[in-house]
Amino acid sequence: MNNFDNYAKDWNTETRIKCSHTIANSIKNNIKLNKNMDILDFGCGTGSLIFPLIDKVRTAHGIDLSSKMLDILKEKSKNHKNLTTELLGIFELSSVFDLIISSMVMHHIEDITKLAKKLYDSLNPNGVIALADLMEEDGSFHNSMDGVFSLGFSNEFLDKVFKSAGFKEIKIIENVFTVEKNCNKYSLFLLIGKK
Numbered sequence: 001m002n003n004f005d006n007y008a009k010d011w012n013t014e015t016r017i018k019c020s021h022t023i024a025n026s027i028k029n030n031i032k033l034n035k036n037m038d039i040l041d042f043g044c045g046t047g048s049l050i051f052p053l054i055d056k057v058r059t060a061h062g063i064d065l066s067s068k069m070l071d072i073l074k075e076k077s078k079n080h081k082n083l084t085t086e087l088l089g090i091f092e093l094s095s096v097f098d099l100i101i102s103s104m105v106m107h108h109i110e111d112i113t114k115l116a117k118k119l120y121d122s123l124n125p126n127g128v129i130a131l132a133d134l135m136e137e138d139g140s141f142h143n144s145m146d147g148v149f150s151l152g153f154s155n156e157f158l159d160k161v162f163k164s165a166g167f168k169e170i171k172i173i174e175n176v177f178t179v180e181k182n183c184n185k186y187s188l189f190l191l192i193g194k195k
């Protein structure tokens with residue numbers, strides 16, 4: 001059983017939906033989406049990031065390691081014929097896409113260098129990544145550190161690792177969304193990079 005199976009039922013809080021929609025808007029403002037594009041959301045959870053983008057692209061594929069998260073996405077996706085899902089980890093992926101997106105997944109992945117290379121290899125020529133996650137934080141964001149491998153990410157780290165993987169035109173948009181939690185504020189970035 002995946003840890004996130006326990007959270008699936010109560011995942012779609014108002015804050016999380018607002019966060020996903022804000023990130024989706026930032027993706028739309030920074031990347032020209034079109035009906036020839038096949039996109040992947042890895043760690044898609046219940047799908048709140050991918051839903052606002054579905055109608056702008058040809059196909060949307062969501063993968064996640066939590067079957068319970070995917071069950072909720074599938075329940076909501078019946079009217080979207082171009083949306084598919086798969087119980088799959090990012091490192092097991094074997095297809096290629098024009099755009100790969102994710103939100104709040106990177107800090108759950110141990111080896112970001114390996115992730116950056118995997119994403120590069122999973123893009124078509126001229127493909128793009130748009131990844132949102134926490135900017136550096138003091139370790140207070142999560143109540144349990146089980147499955148958490150990074151306390152957010154610095155611009156320097158992201159720039160170095162994604163450049164080394166081959167990405168160009170790397171752009172890091174800071175403070176794309178701010179989560180207020182336990183009397184603290186946590187900012188998210190959106191990293192865009194081209195193959």
Ligand SMILES: C[S@@+](CC[C@H](N)C(=O)[O-])C[C@H]1O[C@@H](n2cnc3c(N)ncnc32)[C@H](O)[C@@H]1O
Binds near residue numbers: 048
């Ligand atoms: C914090 S949740 C974010 C869910 C969703 N993206 C959102 O913003 O609401 C992280 C998700 O990433 C998934 N995940 C973690 N590691 C993964 C991996 N290696 N491959 C695919 N999904 C992964 C988890 O199962 C979980 O659903």
